[in-house]
Amino acid sequence: MHQAVRDLEAELGRDALTVPLIAARAGVTPSTVYRRWGDLRELLSDVAVERLRPDAPPADHGSLRADLEAWAVQFAEEMSSTAGRTYIRDALLGDPEQGNAARCSDYAAEQLKALGVRAAGRGEAVPDVETLLDVVVAPLMYRILFRPSDLSVAYTDHLVGVALGRSAPLSPR
Amino acid sequence: MHQAVRDLEAELGRDALTVPLIAARAGVTPSTVYRRWGDLRELLSDVAVERLRPDAPPADHGSLRADLEAWAVQFAEEMSSTAGRTYIRDALLGDPEQGNAARCSDYAAEQLKALGVRAAGRGEAVPDVETLLDVVVAPLMYRILFRPSDLSVAYTDHLVGVALGRSAPLSPR
Numbered sequence: 001m002h003q004a005v006r007d008l009e010a011e012l013g014r015d016a017l018t019v020p021l022i023a024a025r026a027g028v029t030p031s032t033v034y035r036r037w038g039d040l041r042e043l044l045s046d047v048a049v050e051r052l053r054p055d056a057p058p059a060d061h062g063s064l065r066a067d068l069e070a071w072a073v074q075f076a077e078e079m080s081s082t083a084g085r086t087y088i089r090d091a092l093l094g095d096p097e098q099g100n101a102a103r104c105s106d107y108a109a110e111q112l113k114a115l116g117v118r119a120a121g122r123g124e125a126v127p128d129v130e131t132l133l134d135v136v137v138a139p140l141m142y143r144i145l146f147r148p149s150d151l152s153v154a155y156t157d158h159l160v161g162v163a164l165g166r167s168a169p170l171s172p173r
Numbered sequence: 174m175h176q177a178v179r180d181l182e183a184e185l186g187r188d189a190l191t192v193p194l195i196a197a198r199a200g201v202t203p204s205t206v207y208r209r210w211g212d213l214r215e216l217l218s219d220v221a222v223e224r225l226r227p228d229a230p231p232a233d234h235g236s237l238r239a240d241l242e243a244w245a246v247q248f249a250e251e252m253s254s255t256a257g258r259t260y261i262r263d264a265l266l267g268d269p270e271q272g273n274a275a276r277c278s279d280y281a282a283e284q285l286k287a288l289g290v291r292a293a294g295r296g297e298a299v300p301d302v303e304t305l306l307d308v309v310v311a312p313l314m315y316r317i318l319f320r321p322s323d324l325s326v327a328y329t330d331h332l333v334g335v336a337l338g339r340s341a342p343l344s345p346r
Binding site for chain 1: 262265266271274275277278300301304306307308310311312314315316318319320321332335336338341342343
């Protein structure tokens with residue numbers, strides 16, 4: 001079903017998607033789709049979350065600081081891209097119970113946890129994941145959703161510096 | 174038009190809202206609504222932003238710290254309520270250009286700026302508004318949208334403490 005959505009979206013564009021069309025492509029009846037997903041928005045929400053799932057563990061750059069800086073740059077790029085924004089909106093929109101939104105956050109938490117485990121193995125001090133979500137992930141997501149503004153490497157490095165206790169929270173100008 | 178939406182929502186519930194119904198209540202033709210708003214989601218987005226507009230300047234509790242703590246508690250309460258969550262979702266989702274999302278953020282920024290001006294008048298040191306958005310507003314909004322979790326007074330006080338340089342960013346357990 002996810003593949004049918006992806007294929008049709010690539011062929012026809014997003015606004016052309018309908019449940020009967022998707023069902024036909026997937027070789028099932030529309031009622032099968034409605035039984036499983038309720039409506040098109042819920043199906044698109046599930047597809048979006050699946051696309052937001054990281055496909056690899058975060059890269060190893062030799063130190064927690066370098067790993068976090070690289071991860072934050074990549075996260076900001078992916079989530080602020082046109083595709084990323086669409087997936088985040090879909091994930092939030094078709095999901096009254098917030099289960100899909102929580103899955104998006106869990107993906108980030110899992111990647112940050114993996115970085116932390118690796119750093120602890122090197123003997124580095126590691127901030128807890130909730131701190132990293134508050135200090136690094138939340139400001140990036142807030143800017144992406146609410147406040148189109150600076151997402152430069154200087155800014156993501158600044159957020160990582162705050163999380164690691166190297167910088168005061170004062171925003172860079 | 175906004176009043177028509179509010180009245181019908183109160184009478185019939187949100188899921189019953191349609192453009193023809195809203196137009197009839199407002200005494201206009203449906204095509205008038207479509208010309209102005211495109212579709213129901215865009216109309217609901219505008220109504221939601223209007224409801225998220227603060228109706229008073231932030232209360233004066235005698236110090237920046239007390240003002241920010243009280244503001245953060247109120248912001249967390251309002252935005253995490255069922256109504257608040259619905260308005261945020263409506264504002265974000267019926268708004269492909271992100272103008273309404275930016276207006277939501279501007280409301281918070283204006284309130285924080287007013288707190289800052291008052292505190293500067295008392296001779297207090299004041300963090301800039303971008304820092305307050307990153308450190309106080311963003312983590313609250315991230316938790317509300319993505320990560321149902323602690324929004325206690327202890328948590329909002331902690332965020333204010335970080336913004337004022339009184340606490341390290343480490344999340345309270």
